[in-house]
Amino acid sequence: MNTTTGASSEHLRNRLVDAILNEDVSGLRDARVETAMRTVPRHTFLPDATIEEAYANKSVTIKENPDEDALPLSCASQPDVVHFMLVQLAVREGDNVFEIGAGTGYNAALLKHLAGPSGQVTTCDIAPDVTAYARRMLDANRCDDVRVVTRDGALGAPEFGPYDRMIAAVGMWDLPGAWWDQLAVGGRLVVPLRWRGLSRAVAFRREANRMRSDSVKMCGFLPVIGQDGERNGYIDDNRLVRLYWDEDQPIAPELLRDALTQEKTVVWTDVTVGPSESFDGVWLRLSATERATCRITVKPEAMEAGLHRPASPALSPALVEGDSIAYFTVERTAEDPGAEPRFRLGAVGYGPAGVELAERVCAQIRAWSPARTAEPVVTAYPADTPDNDLADGAVIDRPSVRLVIVY
Incomplete structure (x- = not known):
């Protein structure tokens, strides 16, 4: 589709990024992320949307749910959320990056832009039709070096790890043990984490025996399939x-x-x-x-x-x-x-x-x-961590992780 009323895609893309930066909801900035979003064309990953829809600051559904009372099964995330989560992730040239939730492939293209020619990006999704869509869009946008795998994201992709950066584009209720094994010490994980009815994009830094947050921002994502806590x-x-x-x-x-x-x-x-x-x-x-x-x-x-x-x-x-x-x-x-x-x-x-x-x-x-702007520190520990090895704070136990939340 991608019909337009006259404005060029470049103009609309720059206008969108300008609006995201002017509104500054998250307070997070990174010139490299800004450049990536001004460079990678979102509309080419959304061929069924008008060009105006592609460059509106809104999510776009790409796979409806047959249950009319349920959330969509897959969508392109809202651009301002994409922006601040990429800032949280802080991808460097040459990084090996793993993404959970392939969506349209647009986010993987942004990740590849940030990781550069020497970096690697692997994106995965549990739904074959979603990965097939992402593969087509990435190929059409000359991102054929991005790997697309079909599997449960909770399993990761150990054959391509370890990873310097991991990011989830789906709401997670737990942090799977496989992620601990595949994220290098010193690496970063950004995940829309769900607890006590809320959802926040938490940026963790991987340490030897724990992950500790340095950024917690409001977000909303479709929940991952398979976690029903x-x-x-x-x-x-x-x-x-x-x-x-x-x-x-x-x-x-x-x-x-x-x-x-x-x-x-x-x-x-x-x-x-x-x-x-x-x-x-x-x-x-x-x-x-x-x-x-x-x-x-x-x-x-x-x-x-x-x-x-x-x-x-x-x-x-x-x-x-x-x-x-x-x-x-x-x-x-x-x-x-x-x-x-x-x-x-x-x-x-x-x-x-x-x-x-x-x-x-x-x-x-x-x-x-x-x-009013203070953020909690969220620390994640493996599920078998004894109480006396936890930081002080509110403890929330999940099957694979123990979360400690403190101000």
Whole structure:
């Protein structure tokens, strides 16, 4: 397709990169990544999209899910996320790079541009039709030296390792043991990691017996196939309010059936934000301090029926213990006419322990406020690491890894 209304692909590509840098959502910059994104044509990896769609700062679906209520099976990632994850990865000339999630092949082409003629790039996907698509697009773009393999990304590709850099373009709930074996000490891994209902692009540096983060950024990716440690369930009879939690958390949604029918308690803090200020760090703070942290999603019909609005109905942090729940909420403050709107932050609780849980949410809002851009350090250890060898912090156990999250 790739029809255009007149602007050249180069102009649209440069305009997209300029917009990403001007908006500066992540705060991360690298001149080599900027050059790669101005050079590698995204539209040629998306032949079924218009050229305007290819250079919009949006993800593009390339493989629909037959289940209309489910997420797509494969897509081209949003360009600003591609940009900051490549900055996190810090690919050098001559690096050997492994990518999990082939997608369109566009990201692999960017990786090859960064690794240069002396570098190597291997990209993989579990779906043969996805790898076949990526292979066609890479060949059409003169990237025939990029390897494309069809397999479960959790297995890696040991025959081409060890790797200096590894990057996942799918949401991971666990860090497979094979990755530890194939990533060289001193190497870097960038992965959209999922825990406590949230997803963050975590940049790890591989050390002898652990991986330690130096960058944690907000992102959203399709979940990898085969990792099913996240649970979900409705907590109301009308299936309008849903929780998402991890298998290591003792959450039983059936215990909350009556909670939302009880009187609510709203607890407010003195913390406020402007209309464009992020409060994403509150969720991260909760995940580092509260084992009960999970995610709540609420459909509009539930709020129309009287349920108090979460801060973000599509995904907000919540605390759940037994038959009680509290979740993050916001409310516009009263201000002088003409003044910039402000929103105060708080929590709403339901159930016998709702007030206590709401107070605990508010405690983390207050802890977040004086250091709003602070990022946690996420340290990953092999699953057999003894407790006394872990750093201090909140411990989250997965089948292949022990995560420690601390501020």
